[in-house]
Amino acid sequence: MNLFAQQLINGLFIGSVYGLFAVGYTLVFGVLDILNLAHAAVFTLGGLSALWLAQHAGWSIWIAFPAATMLAGLLGLLLNAVAFAPLRHRSDSQFSGLISSIAMAIVFEALSLGLFGARAVRFPAGTVKVHIWQLGPSVTITSLQVSIVAVVVLLMVALTLFLKRSRAGKAIRAVAENERAALLLGIDVRGIIAFTFFISSALGGAAGILYGLYFDSLGPDMGRSIELKGLAVIILGGMGSIPGAILGGLAFGLSEVLTVAISGTSNLRDAVAFMVLFAILLLRPSGLLGRARMREA
Amino acid sequence: MEHLVQFYAIYGSLINFIGLNALLALSLNVTLAAGMLSLGNAAFAALGAYTAGILTVHYHLPFIPAIAAGAILPGLAAVVLGLPVLRLKGVFLAMATLAFGEVVRIAAVNLEITGGAEGLTGIPNVTNVWMIYLALALAAYFVAVLRRSQLGWGLLSIREDETAAACLGIPIFRYKLLAFVIGAMLAGLAGALYAHLNYLITPRDYGFFIAVDLLIYNIVGGTRAWYGPVMGAALLTALPEILRGIGVAAGPIRMGVNGLILLLVILFLPNGLASLINRPRAVTATPEASGQRA
C-alpha cells in the first residue's frame, strides 16, 4: 500500500512535467492547427542550456532557469520564422509544416550534440537543496518535487491569466478561434502567431529544465522519450485545450507509474497509455476536454 | 563487371537499404494518394518482418510462403485497424496509427515468440539485392498503373475533396480501406524481405522515427508520381554516405546538414524532387501540359 501511495505521488510529479510540455505543444496546435514536432528538441535545448548556465557560467538555478526559458522562447521565434511562416499559405501546410518542423528538430538536435556533447549529464550537486520529508512509513516527498509542482502551477496560472486578461492573450484566443475574423478586427495575426511560438517554446524549455532536475539526467536524446508522450497527452486532453493538456499529463504520468506498480515490470509502461489513447480517439476524438469542431481538422 | 562487384562489396548494404526504404516509401504513397496521413506503415512492416521471421525460424517454412505471409498478415491487420480508425482525418488519423505502432512495438518487446527486447535472432539470410529490386520494380509499376485505374482516380478525388467525390459515386470508405490495406501489404513485404536480409530484427527497427522517415521520403520526393517517394528514399538513405564522401565528418555537423537539406527541399521544392524531372504543371494553359499526368 505504501509503495502504491509513493508511486501515486511520483506519478503526479512527473505528470505535471508532461503536462507543462504538452501545454506548449497544444498551444501551437490550437492557434495554427499544425503539429510542431520540433517542440521536443526545444525541450532538450532548454534543459541543456540551463545546465550549462548553472555549471559553466556558475549561475544560480533561480537565474539560469528563467534565462534558459527565455532562450527556448527565442528558439520558438526562430522556428516560426524559418519553418512555419514561409509555408503558412500553402494548401498542404499541415503536411509540409510537419516535415519542416522535423527538419528543424534534426537541426536543433545536431546543435545540442555539437554544443553539449553526446553523453548524459547532470546538474552539479547542490544545484537545488533537497529536503526529504517523510509522509509515512516509506512514503517520502522531496522539496525538489514540491518546487517542480510549484513552478508548474505558477506557470499555468500565469498563462491562464495572460490568455484571459491581457490584450495579447485575448488576441491569441481570437486568432485560434477564427483567423480571418481576427485579421478583420485589426489584429496583427502574424505577430500573434510568432508570439504564440515564443510562449509555447518557452514552456517547452521550462519543462525540459524541470525534467532534467527531476530525473537528474539530461542528454541530447532526452526529447525523444517525451515526444510521443506529449502527442498522447494532447490527444488525451483534447487538441488545443490547455486544461486538457495538464489533465492529460497528470493522467499519463499516473498511468505510467501505476502500470509499473501493478504489472511489476517497466516493459508495459507505455502500453496502457497508448491503448487508452487509441480508445479515446475512437470514442471521443475531440479528447477529454476538446471541442468537437477540432474533429474535422 | 569486376567494378560492379567491387562497388557492391563496398556499398552493398546501402544499396539494399535504398531498395527497402523505397519500397516502404511507396507503401505509404498509396495511402497518401487518398490524403490519409498514416504513421502506421512502419508497424505494418514490423508485423511483416516478425511474421515472416517467426515462420522461417520457428516453423521452418520455406522463404517464399513466409514472405507471402509477411505481406498478407499486415493486410488483414489493416482491415481490422482500418474499420474503426479510417473515420478519423488529418492529424487524428496520424495519432491513431501512431498509437497502433507503439502498441505493436510494445507487444514485440513483451512477447516471447518475437524474442523480446533483444529481438528475433537466427533468421536465415536469404534476401538478395535482386529480390529487393524486383519487389521494388513491381511495386513501382503497380503504383504507376494504380493511378490510372478506377481505384486510383477515386483515391485522388478523395484527396482533393471527399464530399464532392462521394457525390460522384465514389465509395469513400471502401476505397480508403483498400488503399490502407494495399499500403500495409507493401510495407509488410518490405519488412519480410528486411527480416531475411539480417540475421536479426528488433522492436527498434520500426519505431516512431521510422514511421516519420517514410513520410519524409514522400514529401521530399513528391507524392504525385511513383518516382517521387523512390527518389526521396534514395537521396535521404544515401545522404549520410554522400556527406561522408565529400568530407563532412560524422556527428553533429552531418546531422545538421541533413536537417538543413530537408528544410531547403520542403521550402523551395513544394512538389518534391520529382518536380525537378517533371516540371510542375503550368499555372495557365500550355498545350504541352495536356499530355502530362502527375
Place this chain on the structure above:
Amino acid sequence: MNLKVDTISQHFGGLQALSSVSFEVAPGAIHGLIGPNGAGKTTLINILSGLYRPSGGRVYYRQKALHRLRPHQIANLGVARTFQNIRLFPSMTCLENVQAAQHLIAGRPLLPQLLRLPAAGKEDRDLEAKARATLGRVGLDGKAAWLAKNLSYGERRRLEIARALAANPTLVLLDEPVAGMRRNEAAQVADLVRALAAGGMTILLIEHNMAFVMALCTMITVLNFGQVITTGRPEEIRSHREVIEAYLGREKSHA
C-alpha cells in the same frame, strides 16, 4: 412521378431548417427551387444528394427511397449535383476533373491495366474523348489542360456542371449554377440546361436571379423559413400573393 419529396423535415439542434417539405418533380422538367436566403434550399439539396440524413420524411427517385442511402449510392441511381460554394478538384486539370467524375460509367479495372491489355487502353481513350466532349458542352474544351484552381469564377461553375454531367445522370441538382456569371455566360448555361431537359434529363435548380428562373424553369417551388409556400408554373408564381409578400418583405428589410 420522377422525384418525390415527401414531408421532409430537418433540424440542426434547435434550429428548424426544413419543416414538412413536399413537392414532386416531373421527368424532363426544369424545376426551380427559390426563396429568400436561409429558406432551406441548399439544405434540401444536401438531403437529396445524401449529405444530410433528414430528421423526418422521405424522398423517392424513380420509386427508390433516397433518404436512407449514402451519397455514393444516390449518385449510383443517376443523381448528380453541383455545389453552391464550388467544390472542384483544385489541383487537377479541367480534363482530369471530368475524367475523375466518370467513375460510374467507367470500368478501368486494375488487372487488365497492369497487364496492358489492349481493351484497357481503348477504354482510356474512349473515356478521354467523352470527357473532352463533355467539356465542349460547357464551352471549356479550350481549357482542358488548365488547372481547375486557375479558372475564372464563371468557368469554375461551368466546370462543375461538366463534372456533374460526366457520368450520364438522369437527374441533376444545380445549386446556383449562374451565380456570379456575366449575362452572356448565364445565357449559355440556360441554353445548355434547356438542351439537357429536351434530351430527357430532369433538372432541379436553385437560383437567386429571378429573371433567369422565370425564363428557364417549367415549374417552380418557393420555400420560405423552411416551408413550401407554393409550387406552380412561373406565371402562377409571379402573381402568387404570399410569394410576393415573402420577397417584398425581404426587399423592405434590405432598404
